[in-house]
Amino acid sequence: DARVTQTPRHKVTEMGQEVTMRCQPILGHNTVFWYRQTMMQGLELLAYFRNRAPLDDSGMPKDRFSAEMPDATLATLKIQPSEPRDSAVYFCASGLVVTGPNYGYTFGSGTRLTVV
Amino acid sequence: GENVEQHPSTLSVQEGDSAVIKCTYSDSASNYFPWYKQELGKRPQLIIDIRSNVGEKKDQRIAVTLNKTAKHFSLHITETQPEDSAVYFCAASKIQGAQKLVFGQGTRLTINP
Numbered sequence: 001d002a003r004v005t006q007t008p009r010h011k012v013t014e015m016g017q018e019v020t021m022r023c024q025p026i027l028g029h030n031t032v033f034w035y036r037q038t039m040m041q042g043l044e045l046l047a048y049f050r051n052r053a054p055l056d057d058s059g060m061p062k063d064r065f066s067a068e069m070p071d072a073t074l075a076t077l078k079i080q081p082s083e084p085r086d087s088a089v090y091f092c093a094s095g096l097v098v099t100g101p102n103y104g105y106t107f108g109s110g111t112r113l114t115v116v
Numbered sequence: 117g118e119n120v121e122q123h124p125s126t127l128s129v130q131e132g133d134s135a136v137i138k139c140t141y142s143d144s145a146s147n148y149f150p151w152y153k154q155e156l157g158k159r160p161q162l163i164i165d166i167r168s169n170v171g172e173k174k175d176q177r178i179a180v181t182l183n184k185t186a187k188h189f190s191l192h193i194t195e196t197q198p199e200d201s202a203v204y205f206c207a208a209s210k211i212q213g214a215q216k217l218v219f220g221q222g223t224r225l226t227i228n229p
Binding site for chain 1: 150152158159160161162165205215216217218219220221222
């Protein structure tokens with residue numbers, strides 16, 4: 001059963017520290033999303049990539065967040081410096097998008113980030 | 117851009133009864149509508165989806181209906197069981213183009229034994 005792999009599963013860090021979250025999409029998938037989930041905001045789209053190119057990162061606070069896809073097997077989301085309000089679960093999702101029907105996206109297990 | 121509203125935010129039903137969750141979307145160009153189920157502490161998982169060329173789709177106890185004119189779609193769960201307790205999210209997207217998923221706020225469904 002193909003899976004989206006996210007690391008780390010849990011991260012506790014102090015305010016001001018840099019945090020890097022990683023995602024390995026399902027092999028062959030060409031679209032990767034980063035979502036943030038909080039109790040108040042539900043699932044917020046932060047950024048997404050198609051064929052490794054960023055398509056939209058308008059949901060991300062640009063001053064502290066950055067998202068990259070250095071190769072087809074790795075997507076990263078970085079926060080520098082981190083703040084307590086960044087505490088949330090960060091999900092990566094991947095899917096195969098071609099010119100035609102959307103076959104659905106698969107979510108990873110998430111990274112639970114706590115900034116103290 | 118697309119905006120998806122989901123109601124109710126919480127829903128409690130007796131085991132064996134039916135549950136209905138409703139969503140409305142704003143972008144008439146959206147044509148793909150998936151539903152995700154998220155159990156406590158776990159990742160969202162796709163349970164059913166519908167494309168705009170059909171009005172209804174069923175999979176055992178779950179069904180989704182779509183009204184393109186009114187721009188709303190609904191999830192129906194019949195003969196509810198305790199394992200149906202979870203948070204359910206609707207989403208909207210376009211089959212062509214960017215295909216990003218915009219989610220509703222979620223519905224916490226509780227099945228009472």
